[in-house]
Amino acid sequence: MKRFLIYITGILILTVLIAVVLDVIYTSIFLQSKNRGKIETVFNSEAQKFDVIILGSSRANNHFVSEMFEDKGLRTFNYGMSGGHLFEASLLLKLMIERNYEIKNVILEADLNLSNDQESDGVSAKFLPYIHNSNVIRNHFSEQKNFNELYYIPFYRYLKYDSKIGFREIVKIEVREKTNALDNLGFYPLKKHKNGNMKNNIVNLNPLTHNRYYEEIKNICKSNNINLIVVMTPMCENVVGMNYFDKVKKAYPEIHNYENAVVEDKYFSSCGHMTDEGAKLFTARILRDFFQK
Amino acid sequence: MFFNSLAFAVFLPIVFFLYWFVFNKTKSAQNALLIIASYYFYSCWDWRFLFLLVFSTFLDYYTGIQIEKGKSETNRKFWFWLSIIVNLGFLGIFKYYNFFVASFSDLLNSVGIKASPILLDLILPVGISFYTFHGLSYVIDIYYKRIKAEYNFVDYSLFVSYFPLLVAGPIERATHLLPQVKVKRDFDFEKAKEGVYQIIWGLVKKVVIADTCATYANAIFDNYTSMNSLSLILGAIYFAFQIYGDFSGYSDIALGVSKLFGLDLLRNFNYPYFSRDIAEFWRRWHISLSSWFRDYLYIPLGGSKGGLWMKIRNTFIIFVVSGFWHGANWTYIAWGFINAMYFLPLLLSNSNRNNLDEIKLKLNLDCVKVIISIFSTFFITCIAWVFFRAKTIADAFSYLKRVMINGNFDFQYLDNERYNYEFLLMIGLFVLVEWNNRTKVEPLSGKRSLLRTGLAIVAIIAFGTYSDYKEFIYFQF
Numbered sequence: 203m204k205r206f207l208i209y210i211t212g213i214l215i216l217t218v219l220i221a222v223v224l225d226v227i228y229t230s231i232f233l234q235s236k237n238r239g240k241i242e243t244v245f246n247s248e249a250q251k252f253d254v255i256i257l258g259s260s261r262a263n264n265h266f267v268s269e270m271f272e273d274k275g276l277r278t279f280n281y282g283m284s285g286g287h288l289f290e291a292s293l294l295l296k297l298m299i300e301r302n303y304e305i306k307n308v309i310l311e312a313d314l315n316l317s318n319d320q321e322s323d324g325v326s327a328k329f330l331p332y333i334h335n336s337n338v339i340r341n342h343f344s345e346q347k348n349f350n351e352l353y354y355i356p357f358y359r360y361l362k363y364d365s366k367i368g369f370r371e372i373v374k375i376e377v378r379e380k381t382n383a384l385d386n387l388g389f390y391p392l393k394k395h396k397n398g399n400m401k402n403n404i405v406n407l408n409p410l411t412h413n414r415y416y417e418e419i420k421n422i423c424k425s426n427n428i429n430l431i432v433v434m435t436p437m438c439e440n441v442v443g444m445n446y447f448d449k450v451k452k453a454y455p456e457i458h459n460y461e462n463a464v465v466e467d468k469y470f471s472s473c474g475h476m477t478d479e480g481a482k483l484f485t486a487r488i489l490r491d492f493f494q495k
Numbered sequence: 496m497f498f499n500s501l502a503f504a505v506f507l508p509i510v511f512f513l514y515w516f517v518f519n520k521t522k523s524a525q526n527a528l529l530i531i532a533s534y535y536f537y538s539c540w541d542w543r544f545l546f547l548l549v550f551s552t553f554l555d556y557y558t559g560i561q562i563e564k565g566k567s568e569t570n571r572k573f574w575f576w577l578s579i580i581v582n583l584g585f586l587g588i589f590k591y592y593n594f595f596v597a598s599f600s601d602l603l604n605s606v607g608i609k610a611s612p613i614l615l616d617l618i619l620p621v622g623i624s625f626y627t628f629h630g631l632s633y634v635i636d637i638y639y640k641r642i643k644a645e646y647n648f649v650d651y652s653l654f655v656s657y658f659p660l661l662v663a664g665p666i667e668r669a670t671h672l673l674p675q676v677k678v679k680r681d682f683d684f685e686k687a688k689e690g691v692y693q694i695i696w697g698l699v700k701k702v703v704i705a706d707t708c709a710t711y712a713n714a715i716f717d718n719y720t721s722m723n724s725l726s727l728i729l730g731a732i733y734f735a736f737q738i739y740g741d742f743s744g745y746s747d748i749a750l751g752v753s754k755l756f757g758l759d760l761l762r763n764f765n766y767p768y769f770s771r772d773i774a775e776f777w778r779r780w781h782i783s784l785s786s787w788f789r790d791y792l793y794i795p796l797g798g799s800k801g802g803l804w805m806k807i808r809n810t811f812i813i814f815v816v817s818g819f820w821h822g823a824n825w826t827y828i829a830w831g832f833i834n835a836m837y838f839l840p841l842l843l844s845n846s847n848r849n850n851l852d853e854i855k856l857k858l859n860l861d862c863v864k865v866i867i868s869i870f871s872t873f874f875i876t877c878i879a880w881v882f883f884r885a886k887t888i889a890d891a892f893s894y895l896k897r898v899m900i901n902g903n904f905d906f907q908y909l910d911n912e913r914y915n916y917e918f919l920l921m922i923g924l925f926v927l928v929e930w931n932n933r934t935k936v937e938p939l940s941g942k943r944s945l946l947r948t949g950l951a952i953v954a955i956i957a958f959g960t961y962s963d964y965k966e967f968i969y970f971q972f
Binding site for chain 2: 203205206209210213216217220221224357360361362363364365366368369370
């Protein structure tokens, strides 16, 4: 039995060692990643100057045409992330501040995402490789349920989110395979879909009266003298429960309601996402309302 | 509590410690602990079904004794049939009632008679097919006087409910496991080490091969109408490796865990995809079930005695019943039937026992023949797997039809956000490792075992699929 206990202890030590070594290798590879996504690019970047930064979910990513801002002489990047919640938007902004970005304006899409202050696993996972390299990331995750496992167990974060930051992603970073996340200055244009879902039911959705990460973004902007423009972006015509936007307006009067800025279904790829054409109409309206000199 | 869960990683060391350090004085203490652990393990799924397990155990224990004690043949027969009917009755109600009623209703509707079936809202108790078959084999063996009845209820309960085999086999025989639980187990370092190797290799099969293949197979099978020929072919291959990795991985872990407690279970898989014909495949795939059907169905039906037609009839019966054992769906019956069709030419040409020897490859013409026969056996097995995996028989036919008529062999991007070919390299590597170690139970033991074990752990940690967690497929059977 003694031999077996020594043997099994050896196997466990070997397992921990392998996990530590893999953790170090994976993290060092992620620290070199620059063209795979918005989070990695911001984390591994130096100080930059922007006139406009766009934050939010896919409804920011697909709706704000960065080049139209640039045409007006405004240095802009769309950091909207498909599937992202305000948890990730806030953290990304914190990272930019940590890297001494000089930002004049932040446009934040805050509408459906105000209904929760949870992290979005698929997106937040992309921050995790850097959890030991950034106090901002560590502190941001520190109140999450599984923080201890993610922070203290070597390689656990890569194992838990293997589809996002696992072996496959490591290979893609190493072979320098580009994604389209950074194309078009971060804006991702959508086409009209024949089978796009043009019905949406948000009856059961309610905005939180105090969304922690929205408040965080407001405070960061305030303390860094950044002009924060918060908008609700358009939805298609067939949405059931459109009074959600009125509830948001009631809870957060400072948020500008643009849900009706573009209404016709022909401008929508799916109910919550406009096509490239719709995005251009919407961006033109935003530019006119907020950036008209 | 799955073998690849954190809960099991806590449960196993606790039971191991108690077994060898606290309850190690007598055989009774060891068995009592394993029974408690097994019942706890089972109740982690649904404690209500624990009563069913205990009842089934008691029924077979009691009827076994009554059969042995029976003074007249009528008396023996009574207890024998009571056990068979109650056991199969439970299995029938929980697993097959809805299927039969719905199928009968469909039949009536198809001939114009309106029928609205009364379906039961039942959950299938985990492992019912497995522990029912344990009990059945025990009672049948007593009835035919092959074994003596077990009078110690704890020992018998352990034979039926032993947690490594409780939910997905291997289907044990009283002749094999009962003698082991009748004696006190002493710790054997070599056996325990073998167990650890098997557990590690089982995990490789499950989390690296099966669960990753599952993401590809699901993405292809669930969207097969928009897949091209190459994707569909790869889908069948991915599923073949998914089910092999899943079930043989489970079996390896079960055998390995059991060895930690000093008990040997029946081997369930013997590198089935290296089979040279379908008969050999069935001698290597889910061995405990195949041999169960051989001993308790095929042979009692007359086996290969009684002429050609009898042989054919019996072969079809065991393959179809074996398919049906997997689940109440026509797809499983079709899968069994297809395998029987594959078997038929071998049976007719009396060559179903041709490939009993070990596979050896030498550089000559025979080597080409062997390779071709292995590939062709794998190919026809994959076709059968399409029926096993598809939701309906019509879907399976459409799937295969599309493979042939689509004619597009381009790489395709799948719903799992990967290209259809991406996992082939890993499968190739896995096949190579298994091929080179096909004479052993697992590939980690032997020379450079530490290096092999280390590489297996690297594979589990770095290449496993964890974010898209998959239950063991055979738990549902």
